[in-house]
Amino acid sequence: MRVEVLGGLERRRRWSQDDKARIVEETLVPGAKVTEVARRNGVAASLVFTWRRQARTSEQVAPSFTPVQIAAVAASAEETAKLLPTVDGRVRSAAAARTGLIEIDLGNRRCIRVDAHVDPEALARVLDVLGRR
Numbered sequence: 001m002r003v004e005v006l007g008g009l010e011r012r013r014r015w016s017q018d019d020k021a022r023i024v025e026e027t028l029v030p031g032a033k034v035t036e037v038a039r040r041n042g043v044a045a046s047l048v049f050t051w052r053r054q055a056r057t058s059e060q061v062a063p064s065f066t067p068v069q070i071a072a073v074a075a076s077a078e079e080t081a082k083l084l085p086t087v088d089g090r091v092r093s094a095a096a097a098r099t100g101l102i103e104i105d106l107g108n109r110r111c112i113r114v115d116a117h118v119d120p121e122a123l124a125r126v127l128d129v130l131g132r133r
Helices: 017-027 035-040 045-059 077-081 092-098 120-131
Strands: 082-085 090-095 100-109 110-114
Touching: 017 035, 017 045, 035 045, 110 120
Parallel strands: none
Antiparallel strands: 082 090, 100 110
C-alpha cells in the first residue's frame, strides 16, 4: 500500500496569456483533439474548452470599422417633377426628400432610415430602445 503525504498549501496553477494562446492554437490544427492537447500540456480538457470559448468571444468584441457606402443621387427630370407631401403639409420634390438619407443597419435584419430632418432626441430614444433588445 502506498501513501502520499502532501505538505503545505495546494495552489492553483496560473497560466500566462501566451501559454493559453499557444494551447488553444494547438487545438485549432486540423485533426487535433482537445483532450490529447490538454493531456499533453497537463491541463483539464474543460479548461481548454473554456479558453477556446473566451478566445472566440474576445475576438468578436474587438472594435472594428464598418464599411460605409455613399450613394450618389441621380435625379431625373421625372423624379424631380414628382412631389411628396411632408408631415407639416408642405410639399417637397422627390430629390429633396432623398437628400441626407442615412441608413443605419442594426444587424439581425433590422435597419433604420432617416433623412437630414430627423429629430435627434427622437432618434436617440429609438436607438436606445433598440439597443436594449
